[in-house]
Amino acid sequence: MASKGRLNGHQEKMAYIFITPTMLLFAVFTIIPVVMALYLSFTNYDILSRMDWVALDNYKRLFKDSLYWTTFVNVIYYSVIFIPLNILLSLGLAMLMNYKRFGVRLFRTFNYLPTLTSAVAAATVWIWLLHPEFGLVNGLLSEFGIAGPAWLAQTETAMPSIIMVTLWQSIGSNMVIYIAGLQGVPDYLYESAKLDGASAFARFRYITWPQLRPTTFLISTLAIISALQLFDQAFVLTQGGPGNVTKTPVYLIYQQGFKQLQMGYASAQAFVLAVAILIFSLINMRINKAEEPVV
Amino acid sequence: MKKWTSMLLSTILLLSVLAGCGPSKSADSNSGAASGGDGASGKPVELTFWGDWAGEGQKQFETMVDAFNKSQDKIRVKYVLQQDMITKFMTMASAGGEMPDLVFWDRWRTSLYAPKNVFHPIDEFMAQDKVNKDDFYGEAIKELSYDGKLYGLPLTVDARALFYNKKLLNQAGVKPPTTWDELEQAAIKTTKWNGSKLEVAGFSLADNGLFNMYLQQAGGQMMDETGTKTNFNNDKGKAVLDFWDRLLNKDKVYKVGFEQGLGEGTDAFVTGKLAMQYTGPWMLSTYKKYGKDLDFGVVVPPVGPNGDKGSVMGGLGLVIPEGSKHQKEAWEFMKWWAANKENALLWAKTSLNIPGFKPALQDPFFQNDPLWKPFLDTLEFAKIRPQHPGYSVMEDDALIPSLQLFQQNKQNAADTLAKAQQRGDQLLQDNAVVK
Numbered sequence: 001m002a003s004k005g006r007l008n009g010h011q012e013k014m015a016y017i018f019i020t021p022t023m024l025l026f027a028v029f030t031i032i033p034v035v036m037a038l039y040l041s042f043t044n045y046d047i048l049s050r051m052d053w054v055a056l057d058n059y060k061r062l063f064k065d066s067l068y069w070t071t072f073v074n075v076i077y078y079s080v081i082f083i084p085l086n087i088l089l090s091l092g093l094a095m096l097m098n099y100k101r102f103g104v105r106l107f108r109t110f111n112y113l114p115t116l117t118s119a120v121a122a123a124t125v126w127i128w129l130l131h132p133e134f135g136l137v138n139g140l141l142s143e144f145g146i147a148g149p150a151w152l153a154q155t156e157t158a159m160p161s162i163i164m165v166t167l168w169q170s171i172g173s174n175m176v177i178y179i180a181g182l183q184g185v186p187d188y189l190y191e192s193a194k195l196d197g198a199s200a201f202a203r204f205r206y207i208t209w210p211q212l213r214p215t216t217f218l219i220s221t222l223a224i225i226s227a228l229q230l231f232d233q234a235f236v237l238t239q240g241g242p243g244n245v246t247k248t249p250v251y252l253i254y255q256q257g258f259k260q261l262q263m264g265y266a267s268a269q270a271f272v273l274a275v276a277i278l279i280f281s282l283i284n285m286r287i288n289k290a291e292e293p294v295v
Numbered sequence: 296m297k298k299w300t301s302m303l304l305s306t307i308l309l310l311s312v313l314a315g316c317g318p319s320k321s322a323d324s325n326s327g328a329a330s331g332g333d334g335a336s337g338k339p340v341e342l343t344f345w346g347d348w349a350g351e352g353q354k355q356f357e358t359m360v361d362a363f364n365k366s367q368d369k370i371r372v373k374y375v376l377q378q379d380m381i382t383k384f385m386t387m388a389s390a391g392g393e394m395p396d397l398v399f400w401d402r403w404r405t406s407l408y409a410p411k412n413v414f415h416p417i418d419e420f421m422a423q424d425k426v427n428k429d430d431f432y433g434e435a436i437k438e439l440s441y442d443g444k445l446y447g448l449p450l451t452v453d454a455r456a457l458f459y460n461k462k463l464l465n466q467a468g469v470k471p472p473t474t475w476d477e478l479e480q481a482a483i484k485t486t487k488w489n490g491s492k493l494e495v496a497g498f499s500l501a502d503n504g505l506f507n508m509y510l511q512q513a514g515g516q517m518m519d520e521t522g523t524k525t526n527f528n529n530d531k532g533k534a535v536l537d538f539w540d541r542l543l544n545k546d547k548v549y550k551v552g553f554e555q556g557l558g559e560g561t562d563a564f565v566t567g568k569l570a571m572q573y574t575g576p577w578m579l580s581t582y583k584k585y586g587k588d589l590d591f592g593v594v595v596p597p598v599g600p601n602g603d604k605g606s607v608m609g610g611l612g613l614v615i616p617e618g619s620k621h622q623k624e625a626w627e628f629m630k631w632w633a634a635n636k637e638n639a640l641l642w643a644k645t646s647l648n649i650p651g652f653k654p655a656l657q658d659p660f661f662q663n664d665p666l667w668k669p670f671l672d673t674l675e676f677a678k679i680r681p682q683h684p685g686y687s688v689m690e691d692d693a694l695i696p697s698l699q700l701f702q703q704n705k706q707n708a709a710d711t712l713a714k715a716q717q718r719g720d721q722l723l724q725d726n727a728v729v730k
Contacts, residue, residue, distance in 0.1 A: 046729070047385045049411040061725065067692055067718070132552045133493065134561070147491050150552025155703060242699035244692070258382065260688060260726055261407060 041267035058268035079227040094178030115172035123236035181215030217288040346399035347380040355646040394618030396625040409441035416444040447614035448633035449651025454677035482548035485570035497548035499572035503698040511605025528716035536708040608677035685726025693718035
């Protein structure tokens with residue numbers, strides 16, 4: 001008994017020693033900056049010359065800043081389409097790629113490849129693909145007699161284009177996570193369901209989907225965070241245009257902070273964004289926790 | 296045994312993490328003291344010159360730096376490439392790092408940075424060495440000034456003029472335009488449609504940011520006399536939008552998104568898919584590369600309905616940070632480069648830019664070249680962007696988005712101008728305080 005206690009104590013010590021470097025890095029590069037940003041959001045910090053306490057001025061200005069709320073509407077529009085499609089497509093792909101067939105690994109790799117490219121490089125190639133006159137997309141459409149739009153230049157198609165490009169780039173990694181999830185579903189559940197005469201759809205509905213709930217929760221949470229923080233693709237593909245329809249909160253934060261040197265105001269904008277992400281993640285958690293997974 | 300090694304390992308890791316945070320400050324102050332001592336002894340003073348030009352631009356800078364270093368033995372300048380210069384500059388300024396002695400500076404940023412006292416005024420140096428402000432483009436000097444003080448000298452000046460494809464204009468039987476009406480007619484005649492596909496656009500309307508230039512041609516100004524509010528929601532602004540509307544929707548000389556995503560090599564002007572466009576002298580060297588395949592000319596921007604001329608002057612300069620330890624020596628280099636006829640000309644010929652120092656422009660290199668001359672003529676009347684720290688935000692977030700909606704027929708001219716004014720004035724107000 002006594003020796004066991006000593007062993008536990010020793011293990012505890014070792015555990016603390018092992019997590020210390022990570023926790024130190026986490027504190028230095030995450031916690032301290034976040035606390036500082038919160039403080040800065042109550043100042044008029046401009047990096048170069050001033051850092052005076054202005055109390056709630058930044059937040060008051062923010063609530064009157066119509067452009068900031070426009071960017072929020074933009075990313076919410078983006079999220080509402082992007083997140084469900086993201087889950088649907090990556091799950092669909094994962095189920096296809098989960099078959100044990102010859103060459104399936106090759107297809108998995110192909111589907112994962114877009115994830116490996118940098119967002120900026122991929123977006124640059126997409127600008128060319130989406131060119132109204134000489135781009136591949138409109139070239140293919142014209143084969144079918146359809147005159148494609150100026151994808152990135154028109155207000156109706158600019159955001160859908162960004163959704164398309166970001167989906168293309170993000171479903172690969174989510175597919176891998178779903179494949180891992182699918183392979184964790186025990187075979188005996190399917191076997192017994194088959195014995196009971198359950199259809200393929202019923203097996204998906206009552207076994208696969210509930211079993212994948214933790215995976216879906218992970219993917220949807222990551223998708224919410226990345227969707228609300230949309231920046232790279234919007235910056236490269238459309239520069240926030242046309243008519244501000246693809247401008248995002250992070251784009252504005254970047255502009256206010258680094259171009260206009262209003263770090264205090266940018267910090268306030270960033271904090272409101274962080275709170276919004278927190279709220280949406282909590283809602284997501286509620287939805288996903290509604291039913292506990294079977295087994 | 297195993298436990299001991301793991302214990303040791305983690306302790307080392309921990310120590311190295313802690314060590315990483317500590318002693319960087321002292322290293323800084325050491326090197327600062329060392330470089331400060333140089334000036335006192337007989338050794339040459341070392342200057343650091345920051346710029347964000349890489350590749351060809353870096354070579355051009357190094358040509359100038361080498362020439363200066365050879366010309367005397369008291370000062371040694373070193374060019375340091377900073378790809379993300381502004382961010383690096385801000386980090387150094389706020390963290391107390393070692394500042395450069397000279398910075399290659401986008402002049403329009405001055406109105407935002409100068410009030411924050413990060414640059415050293417050069418008025419005293421100018422007076423001591425009898426450098427005459429009038430030898431430079433007045434607008435460029437104005438752009439480098441704030442509150443009556445001058446913060447640097449212009450190295451390059453530029454403005455947009457009208458580039459035209461000689462072959463396409465000859466085929467259509469039109470001369471390079473000098474007025475809006477002639478521009479419209481020339482554009483109509485050079486445009487070619489194949490069904491619903493635009494094959495050759497007569498005139499480029501891709502850049503809404505050129506509104507400022509058109510407004511000047513229509514006789515207007517972007518900002519009112521107080522310099523705090525927009526001034527385009529009036530008949531002058533309306534004239535610009537009506538002109539654009541005619542070109543886009545009635546004459547159909549352009550299609551929204553036509554040039555988007557075309558890089559160099561597929562540039563619509565190079566491939567003969569665009570007959571006329573506004574662009575600056577920075578494109579000359581690119582277009583000249585194509586030799587006979589691209590026969591083009593340049594003329595001053597056409598005048599508006601009442602004969603008003605308009606173009607926007609931009610360009611780069613040199614500034615001395617307040618944190619530099621060798622401001623006097625930095626000024627010597629700046630003066631040598633920007634305020635000396637021969638050196639300004641060497642810079643112009645090396646980099647193919649128009650120098651800000653007017654005496655250098657009397658050289659035949661500029662006066663006898665039909666491609667340079669129109670730019671020199673344009674620079675005579677070109678105006679800088681309004682000096683308001685929120686001006687670029689007003690353009691990017693209020694004016695241009697509204698103009699984009701107008702170009703896509705989502706908004707009529709009156710609403711476009713009204714919305715741009717309302718949002719623009721708000722943004723100017725929000726971004727006005729910089730001190």
